[in-house]
Amino acid sequence: MPVAINPEKITYTAATKRGSRPDYVYAVLRLAILEQALGPGVKLPEDAIGEQLGVSRTVVRRALEKLAAEELVEIAPNRGASVARPTIEEARDVFTVRTELERLVVERVCGNLTPTQVKVLEQWVAGEERAYREAADDYIRQAAEFHVILAEMADSPLLLKYIKSLVARSALILGLYGRPNWPSCNMDEHRSIIAALRDNDPKRAWKTMSDHLDGVLHRALDSWGEDAQPSVTEVISNYARVVDAE
């Protein structure tokens, strides 16, 4: 279900007390972008958003600036904000840096997971699978968020902050360049990563993670190569997954 920008849905008390109104607007917009309710390039006029959400332009602007710092939106001076449209080069750049940071996540997490944490991860993947089967609109976001859940277990606030940002941009990239209805994160790969981490096998964990990220990027970007069309076998095997699940 796409995110309706609906101020009624979120209690204002929570928004005003804990996280100020700009944070509220920030959260709404961020979610809408990640679930592709707001696609790349869509203009984000301060006025319209403010009216819709019942806040003034000032607070919208602050939210937009925060999103711009994360490079989820682009702000052109005097021309306003729009949802970012990362180039292919930027996409590669994001994944290069992200891979390096995920290496650190794996290093720190490997062998240190409690049984509860393993369970949390496994259940998350189950949720991904459900979202994929049901062709839920936020499947990409859910698949991406697996990496955030994992990063939270690395016990480094800074690393978490960076991963959050990079994962969000990755989701935007996959939405932009990936094929629709295509699993962006292979769920079996997520499962293999969990297994290696649980078994305290850093080398395998890292290899699995590294291959996984490579795969995610290339599954998306290769559609733009010479022969953009997926092979018949690919198509069939993928649709089979969906049909079987029903």
Add this chain to the structure above:
Amino acid sequence: MPVAINPEKITYTAATKRGSRPDYVYAVLRLAILEQALGPGVKLPEDAIGEQLGVSRTVVRRALEKLAAEELVEIAPNRGASVARPTIEEARDVFTVRTELERLVVERVCGNLTPTQVKVLEQWVAGEERAYREAADDYIRQAAEFHVILAEMADSPLLLKYIKSLVARSALILGLYGRPNWPSCNMDEHRSIIAALRDNDPKRAWKTMSDHLDGVLHRALDSWGEDAQPSVTEVISNYARVVDAE
């Protein structure tokens, strides 16, 4: 020389045309923090800064928010902004993540430096040495910036952005925890890094860089251990450097 917050010094045309006024305020404050003209914990009232710089609170606030996103300043709701005071844990966190990203810098740069780039790096180190001998106030900033210069050569906008932010925070940390008048970045270590990169020896380059960053952090943080006092030999050898240079 500490940064005087002096609006006259910078032409407004440049500030208004290229980078808007918030960017100008941002740049001034950032520099002042890095050169420790504004020390950790110092309050940053919107009004005073705005008056000093001839802009309204609106633009000051935007600059402060941008600095807060980088965690160079802390903003407490309803209580305003102040220069960040990173904890020891945050310091370690910064250096952990930074080390991982510098690894990527080394990987990408190693063996790919043009003779001109090598020269630029060598001259920068010479400048550091000069600043150190003259006990220039911005020595820490200059030493830190070596890593930014290097990151620029890695040809990755995102990596550069992250390194810039982490190096700035590192400088703040060294200013907070390091001993005054102490070389924070060992200049010979910088030279060794350049040499290894020039020689296209990735393994040595990485080892040198990694040891270097370890050294920087521990030279600063170990002052807070049980025997905080530096040994006599350390003191003497360091002051000898300064005297010899004269």
Add this chain to the structure above:
DNA sequence: TGGGATTTGTTCGTATGTATT
């Protein structure tokens, strides 16, 4: 504890800059 001074949080009008016809 209370009240005045100070500082932040926000709104909104106006000016400025950009795109379009």
Add this chain to the structure above:
DNA sequence: GAATACATACGAACAAATCCC
């Protein structure tokens, strides 16, 4: 190319919270 329409950039003023006697 000029004029128009539009959205942003900025600043003054007000409201609310915090600090300090």
